[in-house]
Amino acid sequence: MIRSVIVCLLALLSIPSNASAQSCVGNPVAVQVLGSGARANDRASSSYLLWIDAQARILVDIGGGAFLRFGQAQAKHNDLSLVAISHLHPDHVSDLPALLWLTHQDQARKAPLPIVGPSGNDVAPSFPTFLSRLFDEKTGAFQVLGPTLGATPPKRGGGVRLDVGVVDVTKAEPSIVFDRQGLTVTALGIPHGDLPTLAYRVQTRDVSVVFSSDQTGTTPRCVEFGEGANVLVMHLAIGAGATSGLQAAPAVVGRVAQEAGVGRLIVSHIDLFDLDAAIAELKKFYTGPLTVGADLQCTSVR
Ligand SMILES: [Zn+2]
Numbered sequence: 001m002i003r004s005v006i007v008c009l010l011a012l013l014s015i016p017s018n019a020s021a022q023s024c025v026g027n028p029v030a031v032q033v034l035g036s037g038a039r040a041n042d043r044a045s046s047s048y049l050l051w052i053d054a055q056a057r058i059l060v061d062i063g064g065g066a067f068l069r070f071g072q073a074q075a076k077h078n079d080l081s082l083v084a085i086s087h088l089h090p091d092h093v094s095d096l097p098a099l100l101w102l103t104h105q106d107q108a109r110k111a112p113l114p115i116v117g118p119s120g121n122d123v124a125p126s127f128p129t130f131l132s133r134l135f136d137e138k139t140g141a142f143q144v145l146g147p148t149l150g151a152t153p154p155k156r157g158g159g160v161r162l163d164v165g166v167v168d169v170t171k172a173e174p175s176i177v178f179d180r181q182g183l184t185v186t187a188l189g190i191p192h193g194d195l196p197t198l199a200y201r202v203q204t205r206d207v208s209v210v211f212s213s214d215q216t217g218t219t220p221r222c223v224e225f226g227e228g229a230n231v232l233v234m235h236l237a238i239g240a241g242a243t244s245g246l247q248a249a250p251a252v253v254g255r256v257a258q259e260a261g262v263g264r265l266i267v268s269h270i271d272l273f274d275l276d277a278a279i280a281e282l283k284k285f286y287t288g289p290l291t292v293g294a295d296l297q298c299t300s301v302r
Contacts, residue, residue, distance in 0.1 A: 027300045029207050029300070031049070032050075032298045036268045036293035044063065044065030048268075057079060059083045060084045061085060062099055063093065069296060081180075082114045083116070084177070084198075084200045086200070086214070088117070091269075114165065114178060117130070117165075119196055121194065136149065137151035167189070169198060171189065177200075186200070186201045191218055192213070192215050199211060212232065226262060232266070233266045233293075239278050250278040262288065264288065266291045
């Protein structure tokens with residue numbers, strides 16, 4: 001009796017909250033939410049995978065908890081074509097050292113891993129400076145990860161070698177950040193308070209997916225960049241009736257998706273607010289297919 005109770009408790013503990021553990025393998029193109037949360041600790045923070053056939057090819061953001069979800073999704077470092085970072089808030093990037101902390105004995109990845117992030121300003125360093133502050137072999141916080149930026153690997157540790165790119169968030173037009181292996185990825189600066197932030201659009205085969213990240217949704221560019229996407233992932237970060245200088249209200253999320261004419265809207269980055277009320281407000285402005293994000297949830301892109 002006691003043993004069976006313990007087994008049941010262990011089984012319950014092994015099920016991650018808000019994690020539906022769906023597999024994306026078997027879809028031609030699919031979006032998997034690795035982290036559907038922000039600061040609430042019952043979801044991993046922001047992170048997404050774009051799957052093509054049986055490979056996770058693009059990772060967008062890697063907030064706290066997302067590295068565990070990356071493993072649970074059975075994604076592989078070797079399959080990644082690009083890591084795209086939207087901005088440098090912890091809920092979007094804090095698991096990056098964990099992702100890269102692989103030893104040479106792991107044989108996880110020998111080819112450089114393309115990674116791209118935003119330019120800097122007074123309130124945030126540029127992405128290359130951010131990486132140097134983390135991983136520089138002499139001055140970084142994680143000196144042992146110096147080889148990620150080209151230092152000669154020590155006998156132990158080392159990390160995944162990075163091929164670093166940066167996008168000027170002040171550019172008016174989208175920048176191409178990756179264009180090979182059947183994938184075209186563009187990035188565009190979007191309004192998220194003072195913090196340099198990028199939205200990403202992926203085109204592959206005959207479908208497109210837009211990852212809008214945190215933004216106020218207050219410029220026409222937000223709609224234009226998402227125009228006609230098969231799937232738009234947008235952040236529902238504040239509740240109904242709330243206002244923020246950083247995040248779009250539910251009504252704005254709905255309006256952007258509606259005006260962009262997307263095939264499906266996935267809302268994510270869900271925090272401590274009344275989700276039902278926020279969805280109800282969003283639906284007053286958006287009438288198309290809607291998915292409410294959950295960790296490890298997979299959505300086929302058609
Ligand atoms: Zn965020």
